Amino acid sequence: MPEGMQETKEESQLASIFRPSSFVVQNGRDAYKGDGVPTLLVENLSFSYPDGRSALRDVSLQIEDCEKVALVGPNGAGKSTLMLHLNGILNGEGYVEVGGMPVTGPNLPVIRAKVGLVFQNPDDQLFSPTVFEDVAFGPLHMGLPKDEVLQRVARALQRVGMSDYADRLSHHLSVGEKKRVAIATVLSMDPEILILDEPSAGLDPRARRALINQLRELPITMLVSTHDMRLVSELFPRMVIMDEGRIVADGATDALMGDTALLEAHGLERP
């Protein structure tokens, strides 16, 4: 699988280049708030790994400004694969747009600043020796001036309550601290949407509680993949269920949580 992912990264995405960005409006979707542009738009996205395994089948999803959406489903449902498409690390067939900007080759540097993608394992996310360097990595690669970078690092660390940790070595942190720093590493880029893969996995109850409170307070659009159904009902008004590469349900969390048959069909449990 690793070799395959390398290849697709480099491939150009002809399919999406030929779609005009006005496609959205022509398609008759007009229920946007704010500036009328959805923060995230995915249209008919399909993706197969080079070994032929189909990971995404005809996925369409739209997320508005400041919506907090949970993405649930069994392992192997395609949640992580979908997330890797949202900032162009993987390129499938279909159309992806962030804040009105298509996710295509020339836009990628800007897209990656707009999409704050936090990976599941904080040891993958935190690759620099010190916390400061990790949080500064994104802003530095956006080409911001030094003062601005320093300000953003300070602000991002403060937002996750880790201000005192700037000089610490990443490998000395606890899992909970690593997760919070991992979120700071993308907050420092001022993203339009925060995408988290399993943020509460491996946390003890106290660290999990701290993380939930932190996420609740962040005034930012969020798409969070998780198996933690209590987290979902507590934090996310909207829930998307994926199974076998498809979106099988998308709606209000309260309603979907009440549908026991639906949850059981996709290997999920009520909290």
Place this chain on the structure above:
Amino acid sequence: MMQTNLLDRYQTGESLIHHLDPRVKVVVTVLFILSNVLLPDGAWPAFALAWVLILVISVLAGLGPGYALKRSFVALPFALAAVTVMFNVPGQSLFAWQLGGWHLVATDAGVIRFASIVVRTWLSVQMAILLTATTRFPDVLHALQHLRVPHLLVAIISFMYRYLFVITDEAKRLMRAREARSARSATGAGGGSVAWRARGTGNMVGQLFLRSYERSDRVYNAMLARGYNGQFMTINPHVMCTSDWVVGIVAVAILVLLQVVGRMGSGW
């Protein structure tokens, strides 16, 4: 999970040495090692002086005089690789061995050279130990960057430092999992053949490689997701101030003095 503190040699402190700019420390360490190499064989006064310098630095750094000495013996076995010079430098023969078909004759010049090589290694290792004890590793990396060491090289060392701990932990988990299943029945001798065990160990090494390989892919994705485009960019806040320059110049002067002392006896 973090049990690899033994790899972190940094000793927290507020001494003059701790607060020196890391560039000064890196440059002086490299020059010190170079100076040891350049000292002629048997320049004992100069070697002794070099050791005094190390003692003074350890005391200034608040580590106590024996700090580097105690930790330096780890490296001595490597110096033994030079043992052959005892026998192949021409000079007065001191003693002889018959080793199989070989007739080995140790010469006085050979023994002096061997002893000098051991002392040089031992001194150099002590200085490197002092560097890592008084400088946080990320600062050493910053220093290398400031000193124009190629970015790619610094990045590789930086990743090595970061993931050394992660991979050590992974290896420990694998080993623990193996131990947990290394049962033996109450009657029979457990185990299996040496070859069978070796295969198990080989599989573990392979596992470790595969995991690291897959991790490298995920780390690369995490870098791409934050705008990495093949160019490494860092900020490091180090600024050379007057005291750094003064210490650096004094240290270089001492090293020059060492060279002079070392060469006085041997007529340059």
